[in-house]
Structure formats: C-alpha cells, structure tokens
Amino acid sequence: MGDSTIKVPDTTRDHLAALAKERGMTIGGLVTALANQEHTAEQLAERVRESRRLMREHGIAVEDGDLDAMPSVLENAYAVAAEKSVQNLKRGTAA
Structure with a gap:
C-alpha cells in the first residue's frame, strides 16, 4: 500500500x-x-442490516419501525431482548 x-x-x-x-x-x-x-453512511447501513438479520435469525421478533424509532441498534437489541425476557418471565418460561 x-x-x-x-x-x-x-x-x-x-x-x-x-x-x-x-x-x-x-x-x-x-x-x-x-x-x-x-464509518461511511453505507458501512453504517450495512451494520444495521446485518444486526437486524442476526436479531431475526436468533428469534428476536422486531419490526423495522421499532428499530428505527430508537437511537442505536445496540440499544434496540437490548430493549427488545429485555422485553422478550419480561414476557417470558410473566409466562413462566425460560428466556
């Protein structure tokens, strides 16, 4: 180089x-x-796409609008995972 x-x-x-x-x-x-x-705008967009794909691949049901409404994908992932855990606890199932 x-x-x-x-x-x-x-x-x-x-x-x-x-x-x-x-x-x-x-x-x-x-x-x-x-x-x-x-990161460039395209690199950031790719990271968002990949994060969404991984979340869905691992069974985290999430709508694009919900993700877009929050400030970052990582925060989105934590919020979705926390909500799923709370729902599972209320139902008496493991996370």
Whole structure:
C-alpha cells in the first residue's frame, strides 16, 4: 500500500503531531486510527442490516419501525431482548 499526502493547515498538522506524539505513533498512524473509528453512511447501513438479520435469525421478533424509532441498534437489541425476557418471565418460561 502506498502513502499519500494530505494538505492541511499548519495548525492542524501541529495538532495532529502533538496527538500522535502523546500516543507514541506517527501522524499517518494517528490519521489511520481515527479514520478506522469512523464509518461511511453505507458501512453504517450495512451494520444495521446485518444486526437486524442476526436479531431475526436468533428469534428476536422486531419490526423495522421499532428499530428505527430508537437511537442505536445496540440499544434496540437490548430493549427488545429485555422485553422478550419480561414476557417470558410473566409466562413462566425460560428466556
């Protein structure tokens, strides 16, 4: 993999250099690490699709509208699982 040059203001370069030094890495390594933490809209959409598929595959009945109404898929999964557990407890069945 080749390297590329990114033009940024000197103040940004200096800030990145200070951050990289504190973390014991190069500016390139820091930028790579930061970029790996962020996801494109398509990557996020794929994660949502996969999470929904897995939930359904594991028997968690969930409507897309219910998932969309909550702020994150993980929170959605916890809420759905908790509700299912409460329902099972009320019926006297195992989760």
